[in-house]
Each structure stands twice: as structure tokens, then as C-alpha cells.
Amino acid sequence: MKKVMLYALSTCPFCAMAKKYFTSLQIPFDVVDVDLLKDDEKEVIINEVQRISGRRAFPVIVIENDVIVGYDELRVKEAMEK
Amino acid sequence: MNEREKILCPVCQVSFILKEPKEAGRAIVCPVCGAVLVMVQEGTVWSLTRPAHLSLEEEIHQRVDNFARLRGYHFNEMKEAVVKGLLSKNQRFGDFYCPCRIDNIPENICPCLFTRQGDVEKNGKCHCGLYWK
Known part of the structure; x- marks a missing residue:
């Protein structure tokens, strides 16, 4: 099974859809609601998201080496x- | 303010020519972002403020509906979920910041600068999937 990482915001509807998608298909995935992190941790993750996606918008889905910005099933x- | 003078929208921070007659308390719609605004007079100076007569739900619904109408955009079944995200942002951060962007800055107040500058034309939708071409 491929490693799936979902960077999300708790306020973002498409992030919720992405969570629902992986859950409903029983695909194991790691998820972080970036806006709910503590400030120092948040900055580290935001910088990571910006580095891999070039943006500060969510969701960002990383499947092995593929980076998908936005929820595109x-x-x-x-x-x-x- | 003469008839051709511009007036600043406090939501999108763009100045536009006011076409409506000046009257304190009159509600108008910003032709750039669709925000419902109210005319205020202080001495000889006219300005616009956010509408205190609307609830937050009414304000954001009217704004997104107006913006879509002004641009000829459409909504889909995600509309209410995005509006809920906008209301959640307002509750937590004090304004209708984009629910899909981490930065709660004026440029990200809905409709965000990216959207006003043509994201929907380029991508068929705004990043959040609220406005569709």
C-alpha cells in the first residue's frame, strides 16, 4: 500500500472530502489539520507544505512522490x- | 465628494465610482467583490461600512451570491459547506477569510484576490470550489 499524507485545514470542505474518501475506501493515511497545530509546529508544517506544493492552500495530498494540490479524485x- | 469621485470598499480595498445617490444608511453592493455595504456620512466625508443590519450568515450569503451574479459564476452542491467554512473562519479569526488558505490576511477575504484576479477563468473554479465558471 502506498504511503498517503494529507495536509488539511479544519475549515476546508475539500479537505473533509479527502478524509472521507480515504476513510470510506479503507486506505490508510496520515492527516494533519495544520490550522489546529501549535504555533511553532504549525510554521514548520506550513513551510513543508509550501516547499512541496508551492502554495499555502489546502488540501495537499502526498502519495509517495506525487503531490496533489486540491482534492482531485x-x-x-x-x-x-x- | 463629487459624482465621479471614488469610494473605498472596506472589504476588497478597491475604490469604485459610486453610482447611487448619497444617503446615510443606504445599502449598496460593491461592484468588485459583491459585498453589501452601508453609506456613512461624517461631516462632509462619505464612506462605506460593513452592514450591521445583517447577520454574519446573511452577510456572507449575500456577498457570495452578488459576486457570482456580477461575474456570471455558478455554485454547486459544495456551496453551503464552503459558506460554513467561511463562517467558521469568521468566528475564529474575525473575518470571512478563505477556508482553504492558511493565511488570514486581507487578500484572502472571500472573494479572495486570486479569485478576483481571474482564478475562475483560468481553472474553471476558485481554489475552494465555491465559484464555478
């Missing part, structure tokens, strides 16, 4: 099936 499926 087709791209998620493609990355999972690679």
Missing part, C-alpha cells in the same frame, strides 16, 4: 494505481 486514483 481522479488524480488521487491515478497516483494510487501507479
Whole structure:
């Protein structure tokens, strides 16, 4: 199974959809609600998200080496099936 | 203020030409961001403020509806979920900041600068999926 990391915001509807998607398909994934982190930890993760996605917008989904900005089910499926 | 003078929208921070007659308390719509605003007169100076007569729910619903109408954009079934995110941002950070962006800064107040500058035209939707072409 591929390693899946979901960077999310607690206020973002598409982040919620992405969580629901992986949960409903029983795909194991790690998730972090970046806006709920403590300030110092938040800065580290935001910098990480910006480095890998080039943006400060969410969700950002990392599937092995693929980085998907926004919730795009087709791209998620493609990355999972690679 | 003469008839061609511009007036500043306190939401999107863009100045526009006021077409409506000046009348204290009159509600108008910002032609740039769709925000409902109220005219205020202090001495000879006219300005616009956020509408105290609307609830937060009414204010954001009217704003997003107005912006979509002004630009010819549409909504889909995600609209209410995004509006809920905007209300949550307002509750936590004091304004309708984009629910999908981490930075709670004026540029990210809905409709955000990216959206006002053409994200929907380029990508078919805004980042949040609120406004669709």
C-alpha cells in the first residue's frame, strides 16, 4: 500500500472530502489539520507544505512522490494505481 | 465628494465610482467583490461600512451570491459547506477569510484576490470550489 499524507485545514470542505474518501475506501493515511497545530509546529508544517506544493492552500495530498494540490479524485486514483 | 469621485470598499480595498445617490444608511453592493455595504456620512466625508443590519450568515450569503451574479459564476452542491467554512473562519479569526488558505490576511477575504484576479477563468473554479465558471 502506498504511503498517503494529507495536509488539511479544519475549515476546508475539500479537505473533509479527502478524509472521507480515504476513510470510506479503507486506505490508510496520515492527516494533519495544520490550522489546529501549535504555533511553532504549525510554521514548520506550513513551510513543508509550501516547499512541496508551492502554495499555502489546502488540501495537499502526498502519495509517495506525487503531490496533489486540491482534492482531485481522479488524480488521487491515478497516483494510487501507479 | 463629487459624482465621479471614488469610494473605498472596506472589504476588497478597491475604490469604485459610486453610482447611487448619497444617503446615510443606504445599502449598496460593491461592484468588485459583491459585498453589501452601508453609506456613512461624517461631516462632509462619505464612506462605506460593513452592514450591521445583517447577520454574519446573511452577510456572507449575500456577498457570495452578488459576486457570482456580477461575474456570471455558478455554485454547486459544495456551496453551503464552503459558506460554513467561511463562517467558521469568521468566528475564529474575525473575518470571512478563505477556508482553504492558511493565511488570514486581507487578500484572502472571500472573494479572495486570486479569485478576483481571474482564478475562475483560468481553472474553471476558485481554489475552494465555491465559484464555478
